[in-house]
Amino acid sequence: MATALSLTHLGSLMRGVRSVDEVGADERAASLAKRSIKKSSKLWALDLAIRCMDLTTLEGADTPGKVAAMCAKAIRPKPGDPTIPSVAAVCVYPLRIPDCVDHVRGSSVRIASVATAFPSGQSFTSIKIAETEEAVRAGAHEIDMVIDRGAFLSGDYQRVYDEIVAVKEACGPAHLKVILETGELGTYDAIRRASILAMAAGADFIKTSTGKVQPAATLPAALVMMEAIRDFGRETGRPVGFKAAGGIRTAKQAISYLVITYETLGPDWMTPDRLRLGASTLLNDVLMQVEKERTGAYQSPDYFTID
Amino acid sequence: MALTKKQSAELARQEFEYAPAPESIDHVKIQPRYGLFIGGRMVEPHSKKRFPTINPANEKKLAEVAEADEVDVDRAVKAAGKAFDSWARLAPSRRARYIFRISRLIQERSRELAVVETMDGGKPIKESRDVDIPLSAAHFFYYAGWADKLEWAFPNRKPRPLGVAGQVIPWNFPLLMLAWKIAPALAAGNAVVLKPAETTPLSAMLFAEICMQAELPPGVVNIVTGAGKTGSLVVTHPDVKKVAFTGSTEVGKLIQRAIAGTGKKLTLELGGKAANIVFEDAPLDQAVEGIVNGIYFNQGHVCCAGSRLLVQESIAEPLLDKLKRRLSTLRLGDPLDKNTDIGAINSKAQLEKIQGLVESGIEEGAELYQPECVLPERGFWFPPTLFTNVSQSYRIAREEIFGPVLSVLTFRTPNEAVEKANNTPYGLSAGVWTDKGSRILWMAERMRAGVVWANTFNRFDPTSPFGGYKESGYGREGGVHGLLPYVELT
Secondary structure (H helix, E strand, O other): OOOOOOHHHHHHHHHOOOOOOHHHHHHHHHHHHOOOOOHHHHHHHHHHHHHOEEEEOOOOOOOHHHHHHHHHHHHOOOOOOOOOOOOOEEEEOHHHHHHHHHHHOOOOOEEEEEEOOOOOOOOOHHHHHHHHHHHHHHOOOEEEEEOOHHHHHOOOHHHHHHHHHHHHHHHOOOEEEEEOOHHHOOOHHHHHHHHHHHHHOOOOEEEOOOOOOOOOOOHHHHHHHHHHHHHHHHHHOOOOEEEEEOOOOOHHHHHHHHHHHHHHHOHHHOOOOOEEEEEOOHHHHHHHHHHHHHHOOOOOHHHOOOO | OOOOHHHHHHHHHOOOOOOOOEOOOOOOOOOOEOOEEEOOEEEOOOOOOEEEEEEOOOOEEEEEEEOOOHHHHHHHHHHHHHHHHHHHHOOHHHHHHHHHHHHHHHHHOHHHHHHHHHHHHOOOHHHHHHHHHHHHHHHHHHHHHHOOOHHHHOOOOOEEEOOEEEEEOOOOOHHHHHHHHHHHHHHOOOEEEEEOOOOOOHHHHHHHHHHHHOOOOOOOEEEOOOOHHHHHHHHHOOOEEEEEEEOOHHHHHHHHHHHOOOOOEEEEEOOOOOEEEEOOOOOHHHHHHHHHHHHHHHHHOOOOOOOEEEEEHHHHHHHHHHHHHHHOOOOEOOOOEOOOOEOOOOOHHHHHHHHHHHHHHHHHOOEEEOOOOOOOOOOOOOOOEEEEOOOOOOHHHHOOOOOOEEEEEEEOOHHHHHHHHHOOOOOOEEEEEOOOHHHHHHHHHHOOOOEEEEOOOOOOOOOOOEOOOHHHEEOOEOOHHHHHHHEEEO
């Protein structure tokens, strides 16, 4: 557990975070997106994309039935094809956790729940802590919290930091993913600063977006966060995971994230323990691409279940 | 059944091996032998001599090209002289139309040109595809626009074309250098005789086809292939009014001597030993990308390459750490593979030159770093290399290596950075990495370099003039400045 820092220290620490050149970061991300991943490497990447996926539903209209169907899909993405692995986790609202518990029992699929007044984070700290505790009690293995962007953008880094520390404590054994909502932070400098802040406060993962704000995950934002992870690891020796979420709908996009992870953080991050892709509609496109690579032909979407 | 945790872990331990992703070469037709492009058609060389051009990535012969002798060069210059009269008198908007057409044809045949450029020169396909060919087309496009606006380029003056321009280009960016030379010459109303480098003549041969396709009037562009001897015949021919050369400082000096007193106009774009200067407040990760792009782009075969890294001492350690890690992710191999970052060294002679200079660096006491890297068995290869503990006096800090070799030096203050950066006979380019805008301007004012890049490196655009200070040459190419060497102002 990170020790609390005083306000003055934290403020100057944050101002001292190294800057990011926007043009350069965009260019680097664009060049990595041009990697051509074919044949055996594509199959390997698609398999990893499934294993790293947080299959997500975060709608007001979510019901026990909808969540149950998603859990089935998470465990066995392609019925009748045991070579397709399970996804890493299902990601739901806190009230839907109990609907997942029975369905994922006995499988490798974890339950992740958003918490802390998702997606805006504009609520009382006490409520965020209580929500986290309840979610863990209900059976969540992983908590996806949002940072208080209002506090962050007004320069109140201490508040953001303290809140992450408190939520991390409330998580107990559960893993904490801290959502920065990069689309609301405005600059890559701020994304880098928020990344360092979240990791210093104890985040197990840092995550790009809620999926409720545009732009959601982008490759350059991911690159900036990964570079922060790399530097933080170099300074502290603690590896922090990365999760991209929001707007990742195609296998091609997913592979771009894997490439950028591989070339920025290295092979140690090519595992669900350190890399996640949060998505609601990505899985079927990945399955279609797997079929295409195996058979050489695209199959009708009717062969892939909609859950 | 889903995979067990153990199985997952095993899968996860496997490396992300990128499968080969070679660019297709089926659509490319390279003829077994080429003639000379004189008077609008391919002709047999008078010399009857030919020499092979090979693929430096596998040493296989691609084609045989003609070696032009004195008679051949004379024919080419005469053809250009004959074409010049009507070309210069052609309505400028008509001239523009031909140049636009060339630009369009380069775009249409861009895949083919990219593949040929990569096969003949060894550069990665991603660079020929994304940099060389698009920039070549852009250059013709840009100068086509000037053809009928020359009087606006030189207000209150009357610009007139010079006549026949003799142009000799290097092997590092064959088609792009051809574009830099031919586009402004044609726009200003000149005719040209161009000699491509002997190791990379093929894209120029394709360009000859493009001239025919564009129905460019015969003789406006002539291309003679050959080695140094042919080049010397082109620049010393008495009917050549203007000489443009890009290449080594050594040859540049020879040319200058050879044509002294002849009244020929001359522009030279020669060697460089650019400083890439990283201040302690720089965005480090992007600076690392800029350093990599600065020296490992095109295997370091770049006259404006950032071959000297000047890093502020306070951040030398983390920066070098990051740089070394980054070097280990560079992918060296088949230049036609779309994922290749570092291709083949252009020729055996160049490889030997690089090896020699690297050995001198080790002998003089610099510390060598090369990432683990498997070099292909055939062809000419050199791994990305960096030297630390380099002093200003070492050969690797003074001489142009023209290969993927970076010399790292440190500095303490901005003044020291300027002093060290300018302490070279060259002055083609420089890079400054800092978050502080005022420092960028302060540095740019003091750098003796034709181009100073701020927080970027090796960025080119047809609208931007390019050229050197000191022994890096004189005259500018690109932009409105690039027209000046091709006109006479009255």
